[in-house]
Amino acid sequence: MSGRIAIAGKGGVGKSTIAALLVRALHERTGKVIMAVDADPNSNLGEKLGMRVERTIGDLREDLLKKADEVPVGQSKQDFVRYQMQLAMVEGSSFDLLTMGRPEGPGCYCFINNILRIFLDQAMEKYDHVVIDNEAGMEHLSRRTSKHIDAFLVVSDDTKIGVETAVRILSLAKEMGIEVGRSTLVLNKVKGDVHSVVKVVAQASKFEHAVVLPFDRDVEKASIEGRPVIELPDGNSLYLMIKALALEL
Ligand SMILES: Nc1ncnc2c1ncn2[C@@H]1O[C@H](COP(=O)(O)OP(=O)(O)O)[C@@H](O)[C@H]1O
Numbered sequence: 061m062s063g064r065i066a067i068a069g070k071g072g073v074g075k076s077t078i079a080a081l082l083v084r085a086l087h088e089r090t091g092k093v094i095m096a097v098d099a100d101p102n103s104n105l106g107e108k109l110g111m112r113v114e115r116t117i118g119d120l121r122e123d124l125l126k127k128a129d130e131v132p133v134g135q136s137k138q139d140f141v142r143y144q145m146q147l148a149m150v151e152g153s154s155f156d157l158l159t160m161g162r163p164e165g166p167g168c169y170c171f172i173n174n175i176l177r178i179f180l181d182q183a184m185e186k187y188d189h190v191v192i193d194n195e196a197g198m199e200h201l202s203r204r205t206s207k208h209i210d211a212f213l214v215v216s217d218d219t220k221i222g223v224e225t226a227v228r229i230l231s232l233a234k235e236m237g238i239e240v241g242r243s244t245l246v247l248n249k250v251k252g253d254v255h256s257v258v259k260v261v262a263q264a265s266k267f268e269h270a271v272v273l274p275f276d277r278d279v280e281k282a283s284i285e286g287r288p289v290i291e292l293p294d295g296n297s298l299y300l301m302i303k304a305l306a307l308e309l
Pocket residue numbers: 069070071072073074075076077078104248249250273274275276277279280283298
């Protein structure tokens with residue numbers, strides 16, 4: 061079982077697009093509610109999933125710091141945080157979405173950060189499948205108490221520099237102590253012949269697997285019109301490829 065899937069790569073390569081389509085594919089295959097975590101401070105997974113995000117974990121952290129003395133009578137601080145975290149979770153019919161928002165500041169808010177981390181890990185334990193859309197630095201992954209990732213997808217364009225960056229991101233994850241189960245290089249938005257990118261993929265021998273995803277007109281159109289990519293037609297070729305990827309993971 062694929063369990064925890066983390067997606068990384070530099071900005072604009074298509075992480076959130078792929079994350080949203082994977083959430084849909086995993087739900088279609090298993091019938092289970094998938095947990096989606098937007099761990100990019102430049103959050104946009106909610107939009108791709110067609111969900112409005114009112115509150116992020118970052119907002120919650122700031123509120124808790126301001127109102128540290130305002131825990132309602134009869135409630136422990138931990139229960140209060142747990143309740144607030146529940147409020148930050150957006151629930152859909154096929155997925156639940158948690159948006160991390162701005163990262164932890166340089167100051168030590170140890171108490172609150174620690175309970176938030178524990179609750180996040182506990183929340184993730186409740187789901188069979190969790191898809192985490194990360195920023196390039198993977199800060200949230202490195203701060204988690206449990207550092208195991210079943211599948212790690214690093215997304216890149218089909219350029220030499222892009223692939224070199226992807227290889228660096230994989231090494232960085234390992235240096236951070238993240239235990240990576242299966243690693244896959246995903247070349248996205250590829251225009252033209254798949255064979256032409258084989259050479260580029262060969263550079264990335266550190267990855268166990270490689271997948272090539274084409275540039276897709278429907279995705280481009282959805283993006284231009286501001287429509288959620290999760291609503292692509294069932295027969296869309298990119299979506300079919302992501303369904304196949306979900307099966308492999
Ligand atoms: N396979 C694809 N075909 C066409 N456009 C794509 C594809 N994947 C992503 N895009 C577009 O690229 C842009 C960046 O994608 P996004 O998923 O937001 O990247 P990231 O999350 O890595 O910053 C968006 O406009 C998105 O619609």
